[in-house]
Amino acid sequence: MSGDERQRPRAFRLDDDRIVLADGETPAHDDLRQDRLKKGGVIVETTPDAFAPQDEPAEPRDAEEATEIAQARGIRARALLSWGGLLWSALGGLVSMALGLWATRIVEDLFARSATLGWIGVALAAAVVISLLALGLREMRAIFRQRHIATLHAALARARDADDRDAARAGANELLSLYASRPDTARARALVKDLTREIVDGRDLIDIAERNLMAPLDADANREIASAAKRVSMVTAISPRALVDVLFVGAQAIRLLRRIAEIYGGRPGFLGFVRLAHSVGAHLAITGGMAIGDSLVQQVVGHGVAARLSAKLGEGVLNGMLTTRIGLSAMAVCRPMPFAALKQPGVKDVAPFLFGDSKERRDIS
């Protein structure tokens, strides 16, 4: 053990004359310090307490946590036992009973007129029942598929955090089966499939899967968001009535959500869409505070620049930005794996034309 490089233990009495005390807030006067230092004096500076309890942020720590909370509130919610659920189920039951009663009566009436008409009525009623069942089944499958994607998201996030190889392999295999029916992902799937058989660390496997499988889908989603944002801002800018704006923005948002869900492998029906919208709403609410430094300032600035040109144009930019935010939230919630190897896009990455990029601006105006 050489004591040459290492400092020897030292002690400095605080009541010594040559010692200047300083705490972080009121540093000793600089001239005084320099003076004392030159005379071989010493400054003892109190440092902030490393063990002082820190205020924990009330908001989720990062984007990943926000996404999982949002997913839990919508897509993954199991809300069958709530009062609201009971109300709607009971109402639905009553309505379907009423419809059944009505259908029976019509068929009976038809039979009373002629047997042929009656049989046609029976056939039509059967067709209605069968198609209803099929629709219901599809609805259920869509919900389960969405939930499956959200669960996979959480599992992959955990596996990546823990660098757990087995969990990562299981997750990667599920990813592969999720996109098995997509011809355009064939090459990426083959690559990931090979890697799951080789010795690759869990985290690396997930990162490779993300870079290969997700990147093209992310690009698709970005394109959808950008074009929706463009359409919305353009229509808002030129539409004659506010009502038209509102309807158009709403319709575009719904379309965008469905498209993004489809891109990432979900096929939401009506109920699935309601759940998805819940999740996206939750995600927007949670990340709204987190993004305050980012997009709110941008919105104000963007609005300012555009509003100087025309009030209508400013509204267009705002609506476009809102659509973009919705699209990004939908992207985070629908994606079957967390953003890790790839960066989560921001409003500015997806829709740069809303921020006065001169080349893009020409497209709008």
Add this chain to the structure above:
Amino acid sequence: MSILSDLLFETRIAASSLADYVTGAGLRLGVTGLSRAGKTVFITALVQNLLRASTAAMDGERVLPVFRVHAEGRLMRAKLQPQPDDHVPRFAYEDHLAALTGDERHWPESTRRISELRLTLEFERRKGLRQGPSELTIDIVDYPGEWLLDLPLLTKGYAQWSRETLEASAAAARAPFAADWRGATLAVAADAPESEAEAKRLADLFTTYLRSARAETYALSTLPPGRFLMPGELEGSPALTFAPLHVEEGAAFAPGSLAAMMERRYEAYKAHVVKPFFRDHFARLDRQIVLVDALSALNSGPAAVRDLETALSEILVAFRAGRSGFLSTIFRPKIDRILFAATKADHLHHTSHDRLENILRLLTARAIARAEDVGAHVDVVAIAAVRATREAKVKQGRMLGEKSELDAIVGVPLPGERIDGETFDGKGEVAIFPGELPADPKAVFRGDGLGVPEGAADYRFVRFRPPVPRLAKDGEPLPLPSIRLDRALEFLLGDRLQ
């Protein structure tokens, strides 16, 4: 005979744990540590923090932020309760707290006898079937750390113990102060006729040797039997009047010989002292915190560090770790969480805590591996149950050249502590740079140094006086400042307070 007594021993343990289960005893928290590791201070600080946490929270103080049940506002209050064992003295919590926070501000006296305390936490359960108000009872046992050294004796015969003790005393580090007793022992023939006077003489010499080895300058740890150092009420009894002899292992001693007498007394010591202690206090633990004063051993030198490692791994064999299930909870409680804590972490800057933890991890590596094998949770942490220092940066002029900033700690050293050629009076505050622990934890095991003088060591950890207490609005002291006490609590109790 031995099998029968073992069986009886186990049966009594199973019976007492069954009785515990039926009467609804609480969580038994074992606070383990060699002498001077800080058991008493830890228990006092733990109890005081829990008792005062909710009051402090109402005063707007942030205490125990990592201890979730408190941080989430679910801990309503903690209270002391009459303990279950009527034959064990109560832990003198009030006296120890008064010592720490009184005008004199001194550390509690070293523990001379066993004592016990029962603490009940009232809290709200957050999840599970039993949501809502709930209680957790914690039983804490304090005892002289010296007694812990006896646990390894349970598996050793007299001859084996004699051989090991003689071998240990021959090591270079111990030779200087072991010489007297060693010379006397080797001169005595094992088959000499038994004589009370001779036994007394050898036992006295042996005790003197143990005492001097334990002295602060050397800080050795492996010194069984423990009652020789801290005799309690047994002082002078035959069970404490024996010493190792130079005997053949495996040979039978002639009746009436000195060796036979010594062996009988050794066995009596095990039967009357060690076994009851183990049965009543160690066989029934649910959670365990092992406090290790690594800094004293580091102060003394590599030989003391190695000695500490031997002592720890021998002691920890005696504990029953493992995953606990329903049946084992009833008949054979197992320790399912073990926390190894390097105490007195406030004696060095927080940037060195990782290194201290690494050293502790290495010290207890064998024990950790064994506990993890059987499925117990293990963690290692550097804590200070009572934090006596604050941190500062010391900036110097040209004197030190390149590296002119030192990470120092500021506190009031105990009177008589020495560093850097200065001796302190226990009054003024001093900023101390204790030196740097090596980045490679193995470095502290290399070498033969023992009782290394202050000027020659790369680091020197001085002891500080307890901090000046801050008072709450009701005039009682606020929870004593600590380092990572909340993390230790969360690890040990957190899962039962969900």
